[in-house]
Amino acid sequence: MTADFPRQRQEQILEWLRTQGFATVEALASRLSVSTMTVHRDLDRLAKAGAVQKVHGGVELMVAKPATQPHIPTCSLCHAEVPARTTFMAQNAAGEKFHACCSHCGLLLLAENAHLISALARDFIYGRMVNVAQAIYVIESRVHLCCVPSVLCFTGREDADSFQRGFGGQVMTFDEARHYMSHHHSTHHE
Ligand SMILES: [Zn+2]
Ligand SMILES: [Zn+2]
Structure with a gap:
C-alpha cells in the first residue's frame, strides 16, 4: 500500500x-512502501505526541502496554503476595532481599x-519500617490480616500494650516472638 502523506x-x-x-x-516501511528513514520520522512525531513508544528495533503503541504496575513481591515462605501493611523484609550479607508477607512468616x-x-518490618500503627530486632510483637490477637497465628509488629512497647488491651494476644520481644513462632510452626495463610 502507498500512503503519501505523513498524516495518513x-x-x-x-x-x-x-x-x-x-x-x-522494517515491517512498517515495507507495508507503507516508504524508507525506514521516513518511518522513523513518522514514529518520532507519534512518540512526541505520546501515542507510541519507540523501542529497540520497532515501535509500541502506548495504550497497548499496561501501565507499569508496581512490582508486588511474594513471600519467601508461603508465596502469598506481600501486603503493604504487613511487609517484612530481610537481607543477607550480599545485600540480597527476601520478603515475607507478615511478621509471622518473617520470624x-x-x-x-x-x-x-538484618530485617525490617512495618510498624502496624505508624506504617514505617522498623528494625525487627528492636520491635515489639503482639501475637495471636483478634486482628488477623495475614497468617495465623497473627503476628503484628510495633515500634514501642506502649503501643503494643495498648493494642493488646484492645485486641488481645500476647506482647513479646523479638527473641520471645521468634522462640514462640519456631514452636508454633504453622505456616498457614488465610
Ligand atoms: Zn508468608
Ligand atoms: Zn503472612
Whole structure:
C-alpha cells in the first residue's frame, strides 16, 4: 500500500499498532512502501505526541502496554503476595532481599535462614519500617490480616500494650516472638 502523506501514514501505523501492539520499523516501511528513514520520522512525531513508544528495533503503541504496575513481591515462605501493611523484609550479607508477607512468616524465615543478617518490618500503627530486632510483637490477637497465628509488629512497647488491651494476644520481644513462632510452626495463610 502507498500512503503519501505523513498524516495518513501515521494514522495507518496507529491502526496497525492497535491490532498488533508492536511493529518493527522494517515491517512498517515495507507495508507503507516508504524508507525506514521516513518511518522513523513518522514514529518520532507519534512518540512526541505520546501515542507510541519507540523501542529497540520497532515501535509500541502506548495504550497497548499496561501501565507499569508496581512490582508486588511474594513471600519467601508461603508465596502469598506481600501486603503493604504487613511487609517484612530481610537481607543477607550480599545485600540480597527476601520478603515475607507478615511478621509471622518473617520470624519463621529468620529462624530458618541463619544467613539473613538484618530485617525490617512495618510498624502496624505508624506504617514505617522498623528494625525487627528492636520491635515489639503482639501475637495471636483478634486482628488477623495475614497468617495465623497473627503476628503484628510495633515500634514501642506502649503501643503494643495498648493494642493488646484492645485486641488481645500476647506482647513479646523479638527473641520471645521468634522462640514462640519456631514452636508454633504453622505456616498457614488465610
Ligand atoms: Zn508468608
Ligand atoms: Zn503472612
